[in-house]
Amino acid sequence: xxxxxxxxxxxxxxxxxxxxxxxxxxxxxxxxxxxxxxxxxxxxxxxxxxxxxxxxxxxxxxxxxxxxxxxxxxxxxxxxxxxxxxxxxxxxxxxxxxxxxxxxxxxxxxxxxxxxxxxxxxxxxxxxxxxxxxxxxxxxxxxxxxxxxxxxxxxxxxxxxxxxxxxxxxxxxxxxxxxxxxxxxxxxxxxxxxxxxxxxxxxxxxxxxxxxxxxxxxxxxxxxxxxxxxxxxxxxxxxxxxxxxxxxxxxxxxxxxxxxxxxxxxxxxxxxxxxxxxxxxxxxxxxxxxxxxxxxxxxxxxxxxxxxxxxxxxxxxxxxxxxxxxxxxxxxxxxxxxxxxxxxxxxxxxxxxxxxxxxxxxxxxxxxxxxxxxxxxxxxxxxxxxxxxxxxxxxxxxxxxxxxxxxxxxxxxxxxxxxxxxxxxxxxxxxxxxxxxxxxxxxxxxxxxxxxxxxxxxxxxxxxxxxxxxxxxxxxxxxxxxxxxxxxxxxxxxxxxxxxxxxxxxxxxxxxxxxxxxxxxxxxxxxxxxxxxxxxxxxxxxxxxxxxxxxxxxxxxxxxxxxxxxxxxxxxxxxxxxxxxxxxxxxxxxxxxxxx
Numbered sequence: 001x002x003x004x005x006x007x008x009x010x011x012x013x014x015x016x017x018x019x020x021x022x023x024x025x026x027x028x029x030x031x032x033x034x035x036x037x038x039x040x041x042x043x044x045x046x047x048x049x050x051x052x053x054x055x056x057x058x059x060x061x062x063x064x065x066x067x068x069x070x071x072x073x074x075x076x077x078x079x080x081x082x083x084x085x086x087x088x089x090x091x092x093x094x095x096x097x098x099x100x101x102x103x104x105x106x107x108x109x110x111x112x113x114x115x116x117x118x119x120x121x122x123x124x125x126x127x128x129x130x131x132x133x134x135x136x137x138x139x140x141x142x143x144x145x146x147x148x149x150x151x152x153x154x155x156x157x158x159x160x161x162x163x164x165x166x167x168x169x170x171x172x173x174x175x176x177x178x179x180x181x182x183x184x185x186x187x188x189x190x191x192x193x194x195x196x197x198x199x200x201x202x203x204x205x206x207x208x209x210x211x212x213x214x215x216x217x218x219x220x221x222x223x224x225x226x227x228x229x230x231x232x233x234x235x236x237x238x239x240x241x242x243x244x245x246x247x248x249x250x251x252x253x254x255x256x257x258x259x260x261x262x263x264x265x266x267x268x269x270x271x272x273x274x275x276x277x278x279x280x281x282x283x284x285x286x287x288x289x290x291x292x293x294x295x296x297x298x299x300x301x302x303x304x305x306x307x308x309x310x311x312x313x314x315x316x317x318x319x320x321x322x323x324x325x326x327x328x329x330x331x332x333x334x335x336x337x338x339x340x341x342x343x344x345x346x347x348x349x350x351x352x353x354x355x356x357x358x359x360x361x362x363x364x365x366x367x368x369x370x371x372x373x374x375x376x377x378x379x380x381x382x383x384x385x386x387x388x389x390x391x392x393x394x395x396x397x398x399x400x401x402x403x404x405x406x407x408x409x410x411x412x413x414x415x416x417x418x419x420x421x422x423x424x425x426x427x428x429x430x431x432x433x434x435x436x437x438x439x440x441x442x443x444x445x446x447x448x449x450x451x452x453x454x455x456x457x458x459x460x461x462x463x464x465x466x467x468x469x470x471x472x473x474x475x476x477x478x479x480x481x482x483x484x485x486x487x488x489x490x491x492x493x494x495x496x497x498x499x500x501x502x503x504x505x506x507x508x509x510x511x512x513x514x515x516x517x518x519x520x521x522x523x524x525x526x527x528x529x530x531x532x533x534x535x536x537x538x539x540x541x542x543x544x545x546x547x548x549x550x551x552x553x554x555x556x557x558x559x560x561x562x563x564x565x566x567x568x569x570x571x572x573x574x575x576x577x578x579x580x581x582x583x584x585x586x587x588x589x590x591x592x593x594x595x596x
Contacts, residue, residue: 019100022083022110024091024175024491025534033238037086037094039579040242040591046228048594049248050571053260053269055438056467057221057253060201064144064184066475066509068201069468071224071251075184077590078226080211082112082131083181084239087579090490093181094239097126097210099163103177110177111166119233120187121214128159133188135167135180142199145510149497150179173529175493185210210234212244224251245593256438264566267293271567276441277345280564295569298562301582305354305559306488310433310449310481312553315505315515318429319480322381325552327409328481330402331452332555335395337445346558348390351549353488355559358538360545363387368539372527373546376520383550384520390556403455410456422457431460434479436470442483445557475509481555484513490580492541496525500548514553521547570596 021028036042052073060068063075083093083101095101099115118126137143139151153176156168167180187208191198197205206215210233213226226249234240252269254260264272265286274280280296288294312319312328319325338344353359365373365385373385382388393402407417415424422429431453435442446462453460465473473479486499498504500521504512524544531537563583573583573592 019095019102021092021094022101022103022178022181023089023093024178025537028092028094029089030086030094036238036241037243038088039086039574039577041574041577041593042242044242044245044572044593045595046245046593047247048245048570049250050246050270050589050592050594051250051252051268052271053252053254053263055254055257055260056436058224059203059220059468061203061206061215061218061224062198062201064138064147064186065142065199065201066144067142067199069471073226073249073251074207074215074224077213077249078207078209078211078215079184079186080209080234081182081184082114083178085182087581090580093178096234096237096239097185098181101181103174107172107174107177108170109166109168110180111160111164112181114163114165115234116163117233118210120208120210121229121231122187122208123231124187124189126185126210127188128163128165130188131165131185132157132159134186135183137186137191137195137198138183140199145504145507146495146498147183149501149503149510150176150494153494154180173494175529179494212240213249216248222253225249226251243590245591246589249589254438257440260438270571271565274564274566275560277342281343284566289566293569294566297565297567297573297575299565299573299575299578299583300562301578302356302580303490303582304352304356304358304488305349306486307352307554307556308349308485308559309483309554309556310446311484311513312481312555313477313479313513313515314517314553315477316480317426318424318431321413322552323409323413324415327406327413327456328453329552329555330391330406330409331399331456332449333393333395333397333399333402333452334390334557335393336397336399337448338558339395340448341441341444342558344395346560349556349559350390351545352486353492353541353545355561356490358490358492358541358545360542360549362389365543365546368536369543369546372524372540372543373520376523376543376547378519380520380547381550381552384546388546388550399452403452406456417457420457421459429458431458432480433460433462434470434473434482435462435464436483437464437466439483446483449555474513477508477513477515482513484554486511492544493529494525496528496544497522501525514551516548516551516553518547518551521551568594570594 020032058069058071060070063070080097082098084096086092097118098112100113102111135157138147153169154167155170158166160166190208203220212232214229216225216227218224228247263269284296312325314320334348338346351360364387393399415422433446435446450460499511500516502517502522504510505515505517524540524547528540531540572595
């Protein structure tokens with residue numbers, strides 16, 4: 001990975017900017033006047049209908065607010081921003097709605113000039129007023145927490161001439177300035193008569209977009225169709241050449257994973273992403289595969305694993321003590337679960353930035369990482385400095401050694417078993433695990449785990465709720481434990497405050513589901529954001545990875561080092577020019593195309 005990053009021109013060199021793009025370190029790898037992104041095929045044909053399936057439902061078309069359940073693709077395909085990412089350069093943005101970008105010398109202000117041709121789907125121009133209104137509306141209560149954290153740090157947003165807009169911050173923070181260019185830009189006039197309508201979930205306010213796709217037909221809870229805009233203003237931009245090649249993207253919704261898979265086997269869907277090793281090896285030998293109508297692709301990537309598993313809500317008294325959380329991690333018989341579900345084929349997630357050069361190293365912290373941790377406020381939990389490894393089991397169902405260790409930890413934390421029930425200062429312990437409906441794999445994992453918790457005397461049960469309730473309860477932190485997934489990038493920045501920052505302990509709607517309030521987390525994020533060199537930046541992320549992992553907030557499951565995707569044989573992807581992120585973004589689809 002480091003070699004890939006170095007080849008992209010973002011490890012060496014001082015901070016700099018160019019009017020066609022901006023990099024956190026060094027200069028953008030692509031020169032002014034570049035023809036297309038390296039991962040895009042500029043000769044890809046246009047056309048075809050891509051049908052995507054997903055388990056769940058939807059009742060809103062606005063992905064930027066807390067209310068409602070929205071198809072996740074809308075956030076990426078129906079809205080556009082001033083700048084866009086090249087998925088081969090983790091720390092670089094290129095012009096999109098913006099025609100140029102400049103940062104002042106002390107890195108406290110960034111100025112964008114809007115492209116003179118930028119238009120919404122109704123033909124009206126994208127204006128400075130639209131940019132400023134979009135920024136302000138997303139900073140209000142009711143908007144998604146991912147936007148509000150950065151909003152508080154920007155001291156002013158002001159017009160500069162006819163097409164310019166300047167964002168100013170109090171202290172130098174180049175990464176924060178760059179993220180202002182990634183906020184979705186919406187049409188102010190759409191909500192001129194009733195601005196509060198923006199915060200009401202529902203299907204009445206179909207967005208007027210500047211993006212390559214517009215929302216076409218939809219039926220609540222069943223499907224949404226996105227149509228490629230034939231008059232899309234940016235079709236000839238270098239950033240867009242060879243992307244968004246499909247004419248229609250249709251998102252179909254299913255009640256459970258079985259119905260989803262059967263629809264794919266029947267040829268009703270264009271692709272299927274598999275995450276289970278056993279299923280990939282066993283379930284994809286059906287007639288369409290044997291006939292060559294469906295292709296099985298294994299796409300490598302170099303992105304961090306992120307974190308996937310069961311999150312413990314430290315807002316609950318029982319889960320505040322790290323020894324209790326360690327006991328619950330120890331009681332999870334990973335090796336047995338992995339054997340049952342994956343035939344033992346999947347390696348476990350070992351930290352939040354696992355599988356990347358940003359991951360914590362094994363053993364004691366050294367060098368700059370150790371210095372940052374030593375200077376951090378708060379108490380360092382065991383394993384932070386000396387190194388933390390997840391407990392391993394012998395793979396048998398009984399897991400006697402693991403349960404004995406878990407019981408010892410619970411005893412140290414002040415809990416004991418009385419008449420078969422675990423009892424603590426507040427009486428018998430009960431635990432509710434919130435899971436989304438429709439995933440048989442998650443349910444199987446939790447069912448095995450419940451047996452282990454029962455043997456510890458914990459009155460534990462799983463509660464499966466539909467996607468709308470799941471979102472509502474997670475936004476309100478209304479759970480003891482919950483199944484969750486965090487996808488992390490190779491360029492973590494200010495969004496880390498939303499993921500694990502102190503504001504999320506009490507503020508609804510953040511990604512800080514565990515309620516982590518360790519001041520060392522905020523200190524490591526601050527060190528990351530104020531780093532003046534790539535080396536210090538990497539050290540700060542590694543230190544953050546140590547603090548989060550040793551915090552014992554999640555019972556992690558497995559990672560996939562390749563993406564398993566079964567797809568229509570006429571659906572092609574740029575296999576010879578894959579970005580370091582693999583298919584993560586390119587399969588929305590924005591880089592794929594149909595042939596034949």
